[in-house]
Amino acid sequence: MATKIERAGERNTIDRRVARTRGLLQDALIALIPEQGYAAITVDDICQRANVGRSTFYTHYADKxxxxxxxxxxxxxxxxxxxxxxxxxxxxxxxxxxxxxxxxxxxxxxxxxxxxxxxxxxxxxxxxxxxxxxxxxxxxxxxxxxxxxxxxxxxxxxxxxxxxxxxxxxxxxxxxxxxxxxxxxxxxxxxxxxx
CATH class of the missing domain: 1.10.357 (Tetracycline Repressor; domain 2)
Known part of the structure; x- marks a missing residue:
């Protein structure tokens, strides 16, 4: 099962670490939706799946x-x-x-x-x-x-x-x-x- 977005070319427009972290968070959301449904997913669930902290999440995104x-x-x-x-x-x-x-x-x-x-x-x-x-x-x-x-x-x-x-x-x-x-x-x- 594919659970990662093809991101060719995106890494050239933003810092590699930022792109990597955003990719981890997005891929975590993609993996969680089939398991839990979007409405049931929490920011904590996303952070745990992506293996990033809440403050890192909020550095990149205002909310889910x-x-x-x-x-x-x-x-x-x-x-x-x-x-x-x-x-x-x-x-x-x-x-x-x-x-x-x-x-x-x-x-x-x-x-x-x-x-x-x-x-x-x-x-x-x-x-x-x-x-x-x-x-x-x-x-x-x-x-x-x-x-x-x-x-x-x-x-x-x-x-x-x-x-x-x-x-x-x-x-x-x-x-x-x-x-x-x-x-x-x-x-x-x-x-x-x-x-």
């Missing part, structure tokens, strides 16, 4: 929610790097965010399972909003879909469908690779918005 936001941002940067690499390889894919998300969910399956089944959790809501934003950017940038359909309707439809499929795929033991799951999503999404 600030760590959560930084962790999500680190994951999104990781996914963004995969997305850029995938878009260079595939060129004209309908929704470029989906394959890197399926790959990331596959690599971090227990984490994504915990995130996707905890509806109503703030971390789940933040993930849902990030997906909506990615869909919105791609629909607007590529001018995809039926012009008679309100753009926000299409955004909600695609984001909701993607999250439902992702949650189902993560929760089941389907023998679908990330690429196969993405291919099915791409075909259904394209039909759904008339692309």
């Amino acid at each position: 929610d600030a760590l959560r936001s930084a962790t999500i941002e680190a994951h999104l940067r990781s996914i963004g790097r995969r997305r850029e690499a995938a878009s260079q390889e595939t060129g004209s894919r309908l929704f470029e965010f989906s394959l890197p998300m399926f790959e990331h969910a596959h690599a971090f399956r227990p984490l994504h399972h915990a995130l996707l089944v905890s509806s109503g959790d703030t971390i789940h809501d933040e993930l849902r909003e990030r997906i909506r934003r990615a869909v919105r950017e791609e629909l607007v940038e590529k001018r995809i879909g039926d012009r008679a359909m309100p753009a926000e309707f299409a955004i909600q439809f695609i984001a909701g469908a993607f999250l439902a499929v992702l949650a189902w795929w993560v929760a089941t033991d389907m023998n679908l690779s990330p690429a196969q799951a993405d291919d099915l999503f791409q075909r259904m999404a394209g039909k759904g918005i008339g692309a």
Whole structure:
């Protein structure tokens, strides 16, 4: 099971010790979410898992929610790097965010399972909003879909469908690779918005 965020390039922008400590704290949070659920995790739990003191934690983050936001941002940067690499390889894919998300969910399956089944959790809501934003950017940038359909309707439809499929795929033991799951999503999404 993968429990560490791919952080290529981050160490060049901040002090190595700071990057290492933040990485330990973020990785601790990632490891704890599937075990306890985000709401039940305390700063003490995170510090114990990361093997750092509370004062060190508070040197880097104001609270658990600030760590959560930084962790999500680190994951999104990781996914963004995969997305850029995938878009260079595939060129004209309908929704470029989906394959890197399926790959990331596959690599971090227990984490994504915990995130996707905890509806109503703030971390789940933040993930849902990030997906909506990615869909919105791609629909607007590529001018995809039926012009008679309100753009926000299409955004909600695609984001909701993607999250439902992702949650189902993560929760089941389907023998679908990330690429196969993405291919099915791409075909259904394209039909759904008339692309």
